[in-house]
Amino acid sequence: MNTLLIDTSNQPMSIALMKDEEVLAAKTTNNKTNHSVQLMPGIQELFTQCDLTKENIDAIIVAQGPGSYTGVRIGVTVAKTLAYALNVRLFGVSSLEALAATTHQTNQLIVPLFDARRDAVYAGVYQHQHGQLKTIINDGYITIDELLTQLHSLKEPYIFIGQDAKKLSARLDGPIEENLPDAAVMLDLIKQPANIYTFTPNYLKLSEAERNWLNQQQNN
Secondary structure, eight states: OEEEEEEEESSEEEEEEEEEEEEEEEEEEEESSOOHHHHHHHHHHHHHHHOGGGGOOOOOEOOOSSOHHHHHHEEEEEEEHHHHHTTOEEEEEHHHHHHHHOOOOSSSEEEEEEEEEETTEEEEEEEEEEOOOOOEEEEEEEEEEHHHHHHHHHHEEEEEEHHHHHHHHOOOOOOOOOOOOOGGGGGOOOOOOOOTOOOOOOOOOOOOOHHHHHHHHHHO
């Protein structure tokens, strides 16, 4: 099975082409170029490296959120469009779970997080158990203080994962792995194929523009 994997949840972009469990080609960048500019050329670059075409793809896996509104939306839109055009299966994976899967820590709770601003984060808590990544606390939008309170209540050692964890290190109280996303790890995280027509980003929280629009509707 040939699989295209896409993660544009935040500033880094990670894409990969895999044949079964083998990575044929992969690319991860961490620059401020908008994903709308670099994603499709990056995907075409992978196809060229592997001497494949889009028509050779059997499935597409995409990081579904949370993360940057723009980044998540672009990744999901491209994945849906390609899956529909090529008539292939589409799978969505939590962006936080995908980040958690980049660490090989087996004796600690894994806490991937993204900065949500205003002293809040998108975060989940995971743990490797019997060779699989298990969810301990579901992904959510949460204040940093509340996240720490929940972690302390678990009474187990933990490690924070991601570039935003490094950025927020002064507010955190544990070790940090400053990992970039790795699209290839998402292959082991997929469950059921998504319905292409109803598949949407999982933002976990409305953007400020969306909140303002809803407030306007309610006040009219």
